[in-house]
């Protein structure tokens with residue numbers, strides 16, 4: 001895996017004359033990783049760069065986040081870009097609005113899991129339960145490492161029967177466990193869907209997808225674009241489906257500056 005800037009001239013050649021579809025994760029990609037999700041605030045500079053990119057007539061931006069749609073839209077606060085929340089279960093943007101329909105039975109299960117998690121983990125410092133409407137996240141970044149096995153065991157005890165009956169799915173992220181609807185839909189599926197839609201709208205133009213993300217859940221998108229576009233992992237190089245890496249969100253910003261000038 002090579003550093004993105006090492007191959008920048010090649011990337012520039014690949015992007016030349018193409019319509020660029022820039023897919024971006026939010027936490028850890030556009031903002032540094034922080035202790036609690038509400039503290040991951042996007043800088044004015046990053047926002048300015050995203051705006052400049054979105055105004056280019058050969059570029060479209062989509063933010064693909066695990067956050068709830070309302071939350072991610074509020075955090076970024078820009079028009080003229082596509083937002084996808086809950087790892088693709090929700091999509092909203094210019095001329096597009098879609099949300100996966102879930103059953104009332106699933107919603108009931110989610111509520112029940114939330115109540116049980118609260119009851120059994122309320123004594124553990126640092127546990128954060130985030131209700132994202134279509135999914136439920138258990139964050140444990142701030143939990144004492146000695147208590148982690150207990151927290152994870154409780155989580156699995158609560159969810160195991162629902163999981164066995166295929167009523168829910170479980171997703172593992174960075175210091176987070178998530179309960180999701182039992183559907184085959186992830187960041188990889190949603191980016192392929194958005195790309196196909198864009199290609200249809202831009203009939204004739206060559207659309208090149210670029211995906212930048214830092215999390216385990218971004219691997220689905222890296223894999224989906226392995227032969228179709230350019231994929232960039234944010235963080236230290238490691239086994240990944242991504243072609244390139246950038247060290248941190250500051251380097252992501254620098255890449256935006258370069259693309260604006262391409």
Ligand SMILES: [Mg+2]
Nearest residue numbers: 025027028215
């Ligand atoms: Mg992330």
